[in-house]
Amino acid sequence: MSETPLRLGTRASALAVTQSTQVAERLTALTGVPVELVTVSTEGDRDQTSALRDLGGAGVFVAALREAVVDGRVDLAVHSLKDLPTTQDPRLALAAVTVREDPRDVLVARDGLTLGELPTGSRVGTGSPRRESQLNALGLGLEVVPVRGNVDTRLAKVTSGDLDAVVLARAGLLRLGRQDEATEVIDPIQVLPAPGQGALAIECRADDDATTRLLAVLDDPSTRAAVTAERSLLATLEAGCSAPVGALAEVAWGDDGDEIWLRAVVGDQSGAPTIRLSAAGSLEDAAGIGERLAAEMLAEGAADIVSRSRVGSTP
Numbered sequence: 240m241s242e243t244p245l246r247l248g249t250r251a252s253a254l255a256v257t258q259s260t261q262v263a264e265r266l267t268a269l270t271g272v273p274v275e276l277v278t279v280s281t282e283g284d285r286d287q288t289s290a291l292r293d294l295g296g297a298g299v300f301v302a303a304l305r306e307a308v309v310d311g312r313v314d315l316a317v318h319s320l321k322d323l324p325t326t327q328d329p330r331l332a333l334a335a336v337t338v339r340e341d342p343r344d345v346l347v348a349r350d351g352l353t354l355g356e357l358p359t360g361s362r363v364g365t366g367s368p369r370r371e372s373q374l375n376a377l378g379l380g381l382e383v384v385p386v387r388g389n390v391d392t393r394l395a396k397v398t399s400g401d402l403d404a405v406v407l408a409r410a411g412l413l414r415l416g417r418q419d420e421a422t423e424v425i426d427p428i429q430v431l432p433a434p435g436q437g438a439l440a441i442e443c444r445a446d447d448d449a450t451t452r453l454l455a456v457l458d459d460p461s462t463r464a465a466v467t468a469e470r471s472l473l474a475t476l477e478a479g480c481s482a483p484v485g486a487l488a489e490v491a492w493g494d495d496g497d498e499i500w501l502r503a504v505v506g507d508q509s510g511a512p513t514i515r516l517s518a519a520g521s522l523e524d525a526a527g528i529g530e531r532l533a534a535e536m537l538a539e540g541a542a543d544i545v546s547r548s549r550v551g552s553t554p
């Protein structure tokens with residue numbers, strides 16, 4: 240092919256490279272346009288010791304990639320949608336939301352154990368306030384231990400005996416071909432995933448019409464509607480990725496066409512009761528469903544919980 244390749248910016252982690260490669264190959268297969276990967280290093284990758292919330296949340300992974308797109312070093316970037324802030328950067332277009340992978344969390348425990356089989360006092364690793372609060376709410380007496388690092392580092396903590404278990408996104412394990420290491424797929428009735436979990440977001444410059452049009456072939460409208468409901472809930476709660484908020488929207492065929500069913504949880508790390516609610520509506524009203532459910536949660540006291548989880552003074 241003689242065409243100039245599109246430059247796709249990616250982080251260097253195994254998961255980022257895998258998902259960027261999968262998107263690049265699919266884009267080339269569907270459009271014939273060649274794509275080359277360009278590695279961009281981010282503060283979240285360089286600093287492995289600080290807790291994520293001290294670095295400013297998972298948004299640090301996204302910021303450096305976005306800068307590379309904005310200043311033209313690359314033409315597009317692939318993000319895990321759950322890591323994207325809910326405020327859209329006006330310099331960028333969310334050109335595609337890919338078909339969602341399994342959005343659920345999994346447990347990877349020693350000796351093939353499930354959550355219900357882990358003895359009281361078991362050490363379960365997660366750096367996510369959302370996972371921590373929901374695990375605590377199960378009342379199993381688990382000790383939640385903060386962990387950071389890429390998927391491989393976290394899995395190694397179980398193999399080495401450092402931890403009894405870790406909780407991870409199933410989507411990440413599936414993309415890396417390591418899904419068989421999970422010992423339980425956690426039912427969302429127990430632990431709701433992060434808004435956007437399992438979907439990929441593809442961004443390009445807002446003024447780059449040619450790339451925007453090209454990337455549209457990767458967009459999945461029903462995934463986009465589901466994550467729109469989840470992310471509008473998160474935005475209305477004024478919560479970010481470091482808040483103990485889980486949400487899952489599912490699209491199903493109903494009497495009046497496609498319908499969205501949205502479930503959400505606002506948990507509390509200090510042991511206050513969690514708030515769990517759900518709502519349903521039409522696909523076209525995805526954003527409205529999220530906003531109204533968030534308003535209901537705020538009326539039940541979610542505002543206090545969310546504001547206590549905020550990083551420093553950032554809004």
Ligand SMILES: NCc1[nH]cc(CCC(=O)O)c1CC(=O)O
Binds near residue numbers: 436
């Ligand atoms: N928190 C980091 C992160 N961001 C995206 C994924 C992979 C899953 C996805 O694409 O949603 C992960 C790993 C994890 O949570 O286990």
